[in-house]
Amino acid sequence: MxxxxxxxxxxxxxxxxxxxxxxxxxxxxxxxxxxxxxxxxxxxxxxxxxxxxxxxxxxxxxxxxxxxxxxxxxxxxxxxxxxRQWADAEVAARWIRLFPPREGTPAAHERKRDALMADPSRMSAARARLGxxxxxxxxxxxxxxxxxxxxxxxxxxxxxxxxxxxxxxxxxxxxxxxxxxxxxxxxxxxxxxxxxxxxxxxxxxxxxxxxxxxxxxxxxxxxxxxxxxxxxxxxxxxxxxxxxxxxxxxxxxxxxxxxxxxxxxxxxxxxxxxxxxxxxxxGYWRAVGEVQDLLEIAQRLGLRWLKGVGIAAKLA
CATH class of the missing domain: 3.30.70.1290 (Transposase IS200-like)
Known part of the structure; x- marks a missing residue:
């Protein structure tokens, strides 16, 4: 599923x-x-x-x-x-490089940056998305x-x-x-x-x-x-x-x-x-690692088994 x-x-x-x-x-x-x-x-x-x-x-x-x-x-x-270590100005600059304004002038970039930095909720969302x-x-x-x-x-x-x-x-x-x-x-x-x-x-x-x-x-x-x-x-x-x-x-x-x-x-x-x-x-599906790593991930996902456990055991 x-x-x-x-x-x-x-x-x-x-x-x-x-x-x-x-x-x-x-x-x-x-x-x-x-x-x-x-x-x-x-x-x-x-x-x-x-x-x-x-x-x-x-x-x-x-x-x-x-x-x-x-x-x-x-x-x-x-x-x-x-x-989390980046200043707001750096987050805004990186985000606007990804999503520049349609009007690609320096003034348009500055307006979009200022609007982003003036909105704490949008800044928080942009910061989270960059990671x-x-x-x-x-x-x-x-x-x-x-x-x-x-x-x-x-x-x-x-x-x-x-x-x-x-x-x-x-x-x-x-x-x-x-x-x-x-x-x-x-x-x-x-x-x-x-x-x-x-x-x-x-x-x-x-x-x-x-x-x-x-x-x-x-x-x-x-x-x-x-x-x-x-x-x-x-x-x-x-x-x-x-x-x-x-x-x-x-x-x-x-x-x-x-x-x-x-x-x-x-x-x-x-x-x-x-x-x-x-x-x-x-041979693997959601994770690649040792048997114990895969079993821990399976448990976290609510599964009893994860594809790759058998191969990991053979390669141990």
Missing amino acids: TQARSSLIPPGQAGTFHCIQRCVRRAFLCGVDRYTGRSFEHRKVWVEQRLALLAECFAVAIHAYAVMSNHLHLVVQLEPTLV DLSWLMRCLAEPIARAANAEDDCKGRFWEGRYKAQVLCDDRAVLAAMAYVDLNPIRAGMANDLAQSHHTSAHVRLRGVSHDATKAMLQPVAGSSVTCLPIRLGEYLALLEWTGKQVRPGKRGSIALSAPSVLAKFDARPDRWVARVKSIGS
């Missing part, structure tokens, strides 16, 4: 989440529509530009993303405590849908009504979800390696990498500057390259012999790591 997402992710709750948004009506978000032959490759730029704007406005850190032909993935960390996952996904999906519908000269839903979200309970779950997202083009057979995995966070990191940068701790690709995981950028890229060889159809490498040493921080057995990454998409 469908449950309100607020029961899983209460408004204002901090945490890291894996979100998936899919298109409807066989619509193609990006790429080439195999039914009509039309190319929508340019829409990938729309999504990445929108993500960059949202990361500058919301109290979030974007750890991974992948823009696919008819869906997108996002691993995002919410930091609602940051919103809310549902508002983040809404502000990502709606402008893309409007632009795509205008380009397709049609009306109606472009996205599925509800995005899917998984709570990532610990560092290992976050790392596995990031790898799952970054390796989406490779798993789908659309790319052979990270260099060909365009419009993913892995490609962004690889494109901007330097010898010194590989020694730095892994940082979000956009948003708040928080330490993501106890892993360096170079180690993460090496782990992705190796994992990609295991999950790419028909091109599996030697699991035990060639696993990067950094994997030992997160998973003692390389084969379990590969299984963990593969399971993110279909």
Whole structure:
């Protein structure tokens, strides 16, 4: 039975989440529509530009993303405590960047800002929304849908009504979800390696990498500057390259012999790591973590069981 997402992710709750948004009506978000032959490759730029704007406005850190032909993935960390530290002027400025006045003049921006700051209830709502996952996904999906519908000269839903979200309970779950997202083009057979995995966070990191940068701790690709995981950028890229060889159809490498040493921080057995990454998409449902984490979430939701408990037990 469908449950309100607020029961899983209460408004204002901090945490890291894996979100998936899919298109409807066989619509193609990006790429080439195999039914009509039309190319929508340019829409990938729309999504990445929108993500960059949202990361500058919301109290979030974007750890991974992948823009696919008819869906997108996002691993995002919410930091609602940051919103509570912002001055009213900063909240208003961020909100108006998201929802600018139709008359795009400096005077119009100033009037809208002053009106917002003069209304305590609206200010309180804007502050709460800038740290809310549902508002983040809404502000990502709606402008893309409007632009795509205008380009397709049609009306109606472009996205599925509800995005899917998984709570990532610990560092290992976050790392596995990031790898799952970054390796989406490779798993789908659309790319052979990270260099060909365009419009993913892995490609962004690889494109901007330097010898010194590989020694730095892994940082979000956009948003708040928080330490993501106890892993360096170079180690993460090496782990992705190796994992990609295991999950790419028909091109599996030697699991035990060639696993990067950094994997030992997160998973003692390389084969379990590969299984963990593969399971993110279909093995888990509302949360990814250890057995006890999943059982606690199930209890909070009033359930006796949660999909993923069996896999978590096997991978323990």
